[in-house]
Amino acid sequence: MGRVRLVRGNVACARAAIAAGCRFYAGYPITPSSEIAEEMAALLPKVGGVFVQMEDEIASLAACIGASIGGLLAMTATSGPGFSLMQEHLGFAALAEIPCVVVDVMRLGPSTGLPTAPSQGDVYQARWGTHGDRPSIVLAPASVREVYDLTIRAFQLSERFRTPVILLYDEVVGHMMEPMELPSLEGMGPVRRANPVDLPKDYLPYAADEDGVPPLVSFGSGVRYHITGLIHDESGFPTQDPAKVSSLLRRLHEKISRNLHEIVSVEPFLLEDAEVAVFAYGIVARAAREAVQEARARGMRVGLLRSSVLWPFPEDAVREVARTVRAIVVAEMNLGQMVYEVERAAGGRAEVVGCFQVDGRPISPETILDAVSTLCAHPSPSGKSKGGRLKEGN
Amino acid sequence: MRMEIRLAGAGGQGIVLASMILGEAALLEGKKAACFHAYGPESRGGASRADVIISQEAIEYPVARNVDLLLALTQEACTQFWKDLRPSGMLIVDGSSVPSVPHGESAVYVLPIVEVARRTLGTSVPANVVALGAISALTGVVGEEALEEAIASRIRPGALQHNLRALRIGFELARGVRESTPAKVF
């Protein structure tokens, strides 16, 4: 029974983590994510959880994985440079199937870049940053309320699929304050992941049930087994048997790809009769929504497809939109990342145009409106560009 | 009706806190509000800036673009953000800190915010709250009552009376000016 207050995005993230049952946080300070660590340091002891500031981001994610193996739901938060350091352990968590949540509050890179400026430059890093093939679940909230909801969702998906889940949002979403009512912490206490019951005597820790996810047993709960970053068989021990190697890597993919309906989430807005669609995520989707409304007010038939899940990519939804519109404008605070996925999914059915900005400021509704207006004013002669070749507006 | 207010000054002047109080006062009046704080590398000193967007309707885009009201508590902040103020906007500056006031179409109010805080409260610390009182009196974007309630929920009890006094001082300071100057209507 809180009251509606202005809540910062990063604070909402921490509060949601606590509500989701997170009882372990290991992190290393980095702008613009540090408020998450500060909030967790203050809150965790009150609910029977542990906060530890580690020596770097590599150790932070390692400690989270260790704690998760011990039965605590664990989270860390960082920004671009630290996220780069976490990539190896994202791969470990994916292969060893240890749930954990990693928040990347994106700032402008590469390198130290502009530490206090927003960006959406880590979209591909979140997907492909670690070496090797592994599936990736990346959630991209656009408001403080959604940071709260998707943080909880991140823990649910992480536990459901035994995989690291990345919460990816930019500096503006992390630092802006919007009204929301935060649930009270009262009554929240220690939480541990429940162990599966009635394990067979010949228990195989990496034998999956039909939906591809093996049950997770915490260390110290009476079952001794082996966890490794080496390719392993159902017993958990290393193997080089080609059939078993392939079977493991395919299962890791399929546990996500066969359950897309549980993960993918898009929000269509005024798309029914649209001739031009905007594809956007995060804070840019907020600017796009205003741009779409303004375009409509000026008589242009424009709609918006916002995705709150970047990976797995909402391929079907984009393909559907591409069937009905003439062009798709992909607005991003980078020099073109998601645009390639949109182009691939559109498959030439609609022209795909990028609207990119990398000057350290969020893209404004006016910028998107300009990009949309150009397309509405100059329809391509054939109605549809066959090649769907990428070009940048503005 | 969307109103974009930018509070700007030096780090440590309580700009961020003032923006939260202003935004929450708007919420208490049933309006929508969002705040955004641009961060620089400096923790203290340096420029500090907070944007508050207040609207009757849902706020789609929570970032300020055409600032309706700029409060500048330092010359640096005034010079830096003047260009973001829309031509018919309002500028409120602290008289002692901003000797060079830009000229344009905007209504300009030069108020002795810091000096009055120091003289009547013995410290310049609550100048941020004095400024909120002045903004309320000059624009009516939020009422005094809502501001008082918002202050009560954000300021620790020991400093509450002090800050409520600061609010009233700001209110009176601006009301005096407003009677002699044509006020902007938002």
Next chain:
Amino acid sequence: MIPDVRTYLRPARMPHILCPGCGHGIVLGALLRAFHRLRLNPDQIALVAGIGCSSRLVGYVDVCTLHTTHGRALAFATGLKLARPELTVVVLTGDGDGLGIGGNHLIHAARRNIDLTCILFNNAVYGMTGGQLAPTTPQEGVASTAPYGNIEPPFDSCKLMMGAGATFVARGLAYEPLALEEMIARGLVHRGFSFIEVITDCPEYYGRYNQLGKGPEMLMSQKRRTMDIMEILATKRFVVRDRPEVRAWNLPYRLGILHEEERPEFSQVCWQMVAGREMV
């Protein structure tokens, strides 16, 4: 009831991957006997390792075993220990794993004084990857990436650990398994960060590159060198250099339990802090 030290092994995982003459198995034997001597419940032991020959040992031990990434075992173990303070958490690491890529985690684990027992296998070389230079390779020693002899000075890991705040610091030899067992048992009982460096051998690479002989010769030579050191310490002549037989194994190192002190243990302090602030 644990009838036999072999209870701690996973016989199904044999044969192991270690080379003939490698001393790592001797160290593992000492660790298992220490477990047995202390009657530790295998369900309540976690063995955490990074990457390298020594780190592979965890697969053969029938406790909760976690084989992590290169150099980061201590960071994983820190999270696990904080989540499950009741577990006995032991970290196996090599000289490259622990002092090279993982050096940062080693000094911070020591500084926190978290109750982990860290056994660092020092064979002076990167064995698993083919005999490359390690931060412990003696000066002049030949490695595959130091074909003209090492020009860098090596780490004295025990000094490093004492400087970083480890509350139990010891150094043993694979040549002396009983002394090693005693050291490890005392490290396991110690509440705080216990660091035990074990001088062991890599006949396959380091031995071969430096003509130090096979396993037994190498272990015996290590013993002799450390004997020499005791003599040298007694005579206060501290330079062991320029003697052909000492080349590539000139370790001016002390053996035994080098440091022991009591200091608040991190996981305990951490949970005490939590207990003091819980709302319910």
